Every structure is written in C-alpha cells, then in structure tokens.
C-alpha cells in the first residue's frame with residue numbers, strides 16, 4: 389500500500405537557524421518558509437536527491453507540534469510521510485485493521501496541495517506517520 393518516502397519532518401526550535409544550517413553547513417537546497425495555518429505549523433522544505441526534509445515550527449496557539457517541542461526542546465524527528473495512491477482506501481484499510489487516524493478521519497490538504505492523514509504514533513512503534521496521496 390505505501391509507496392515512496394515523501395519526507396522526513398524535523399521539529400525545530402528556531403526555523404531560520406535550522407534553515408541556515410542546512411543551507412550552509414550541509415549545502416542543501418532549502419526552500420522558503422510556508423505558513424500552514426490549517427495545520428498549525430510553518431514549514432520549510434529541503435529537496436534532497438531521493439526525498440525531502442520538512443522543517444517544522446509551531447504556528448498559532450494550538451499547534452500540534454508544541455507538545456513535542458516542549459518535550460524535546462532541542463527539536464527532533466517528528467514524523468515520516470509515505471506516499472499512497474488512494475488515501476481513502478488506505479484509511480479504510482488501516483481503520484479496519486484497528487489503527488487510529490488522527491483528527492476527524494477526513495484527509496486535509498497538506499503542504500504540497502495533496503490530501504494527507506496522520507496515524508497515531510502509539511500504533512506504529514512510536515513513530516508518527518503521515519500519508520500523502522500522490
């Protein structure tokens with residue numbers, strides 16, 4: 389069901405500093421900050437030859453990443469995103485298998501303009517999984 393690794397997301401305490409580090413120290417192709425108010429985050433994408441890195445910073449009062457940063461003040465890997473062909477079919481199969489879909493269960497439009505869903509980390513070995521329909 390899952391396909392390519394779309395991105396690895398890293399929650400960071402200082403977005404500009406993290407972007408500068410990836411651009412300078414690591415010589416990466418770093419994009420511009422993008423506010424995603426529907427998701428409570430500001431993101432910067434970094435293009436790598438085989439996948440992307442998503443730098444995440446809280447946006448607004450109810451950001452879903454605030455608790456993670458409170459527990460991990462230096463930042464850390466927050467989620468990984470797998471591509472799927474049909475997100476509704478993937479959701480229905482996962483729910484039938486007993487996995488918890490976060491939020492309403494309905495896909496939201498993600499940072500790439502495509503539908504996304506999140507799966508509870510406690511159901512997947514402590515790893516928060518995002519699915520993105522491609």
Ligand SMILES: CC[C@@H](C(=O)O)C(=O)SCCNC(=O)CCNC(=O)[C@H](O)C(C)(C)COP(=O)(O)OP(=O)(O)OC[C@H]1O[C@@H](n2cnc3c(N)ncnc32)[C@H](O)[C@@H]1OP(=O)(O)O
Nearest residue numbers: 424427431452455456466490498499500506509514515516
């Ligand atoms: C820009 C759009 C999009 C894209 O297109 O790429 C994005 O990536 S948006 C990214 C941000 N959005 C989300 O993360 C949405 C889904 N997340 C959530 O609903 C919540 O963050 C959460 C996963 C339910 C966690 O909620 P929170 O209130 O912070 O924590 P809890 O205390 O309820 O956590 C319960 C339990 O889970 C552990 N946890 C929390 N976050 C993670 C994580 N990222 N990875 C692994 N484990 C995580 C937390 O530590 C708790 O464990 P215990 O302490 O053992 O109870």
Ligand SMILES: [Co+2]
Nearest residue numbers: 397442469518
């Ligand atoms: Co993401």
